[in-house]
Amino acid sequence: MPNSFAQTEPHPVIGLVVDKKTNTVHVVDFDKSPLVISKSYHATLGLVPGDKEKEGDKKTPEGIYFFDEIRKPPRLQPKFGSMAITMNYPNTWDKFVGHTGSGIWLHSTNEPDRLNKNFDSLGCVVVNNDQMAQISSDINYRTSPVAIYEDLNTIPEVLSPERMTVVKKAIMDWAESWSKKDLDRYMTFYHPKFKSAGKDIKMWRDYKSQLNRQYAVIKVDIINLTIIPHPKYDVALFTQV
Structure with a gap:
């Protein structure tokens, strides 16, 4: 296995x-x-x-x-x-x-x-x-x-520890860019056709920009991270604190 x-x-x-x-x-x-x-x-x-x-x-x-x-x-x-x-x-x-x-x-x-x-x-x-x-x-x-x-x-490459390290780093970099209010870097983690809670990619950027102005400090920590890999996509389960 x-x-x-x-x-x-x-x-x-x-x-x-x-x-x-x-x-x-x-x-x-x-x-x-x-x-x-x-x-x-x-x-x-x-x-x-x-x-x-x-x-x-x-x-x-x-x-x-x-x-x-x-x-x-x-x-x-x-x-x-x-x-x-x-x-x-x-x-x-x-x-x-x-x-x-x-x-x-x-x-x-x-x-x-x-x-x-x-x-x-x-x-x-x-x-x-x-x-x-x-x-x-x-x-x-x-x-x-x-x-x-x-x-x-038959998918050892997808399930390799090396690949999982890369995926984990991407998730941590996403959280870091959010914490640092680096909006340009933060948005590179999102697909151009991203949608969530009724917001498209532009609306999401505007929403995050508003939050960056609203809060003096934003701190995002990721704990309990589990990455489930698949040839089609990966799913990351975590607690955001």
């Missing part, structure tokens, strides 16, 4: 890694390096290989996601078994690149024989009822990341 999920200091970040190549869901400790796998389960994935791009393509998306909601009977149709946890597909990146679709879940099934197949879903990640119960007890659905890879063991 590649070993370069990067952290600043130990703190629990329990989540899931889905390896589409091996049809495996791993419960992992992202705060450990090398990455620690505590449990692994076979999963049934989307009927069609490849990364999900549009509604109805029957593919399991690849990327880094988070859970939205737990659903159980009677709010859950019988075909989804004892429990489902919805995911935030399409996420911000998916929407940015024009990917469509919805309803990508981690769920169980009332048809155990489905688990004998590697590919038997419309894009969801499917495990059996007992496994679903165990997974749900191991994670925090409000905070646990779900990293879905095409093939986890």
Whole structure:
């Protein structure tokens, strides 16, 4: 298992890694390096290989996601078994690149024989009822990341410690530029098509410029930093103090 999920200091970040190549869901400790796998389960994935791009393509998306909601009977149709946890597909990146679709879940099934197949879903990640119960007890659905890879063991460069050092430095430089009120440098960390809270890149710059004038001192410290790498993009989890 590649070993370069990067952290600043130990703190629990329990989540899931889905390896589409091996049809495996791993419960992992992202705060450990090398990455620690505590449990692994076979999963049934989307009927069609490849990364999900549009509604109805029957593919399991690849990327880094988070859970939205737990659903159980009677709010859950019988075909989804004892429990489902919805995911935030399409996420911000998916929407940015024009990917469509919805309803990508981690769920169980009332048809155990489905688990004998590697590919038997419309894009969801499917495990059996007992496994679903165990997974749900191991994670925090409000905070646990779900990293879905095409093939986890063929991306050593993306997962290299050297690359993670570069990513970590970029995040720290971003925080430093904010603290120093270096607006020109600060804005270099943002994509030209950036949008947040209803603000485009120009509005964001104007907003930050206003804050720089409003506060005599701005101090931004980053703690509990965990970087989850992916061939498509990286996700940084941290506490800003």
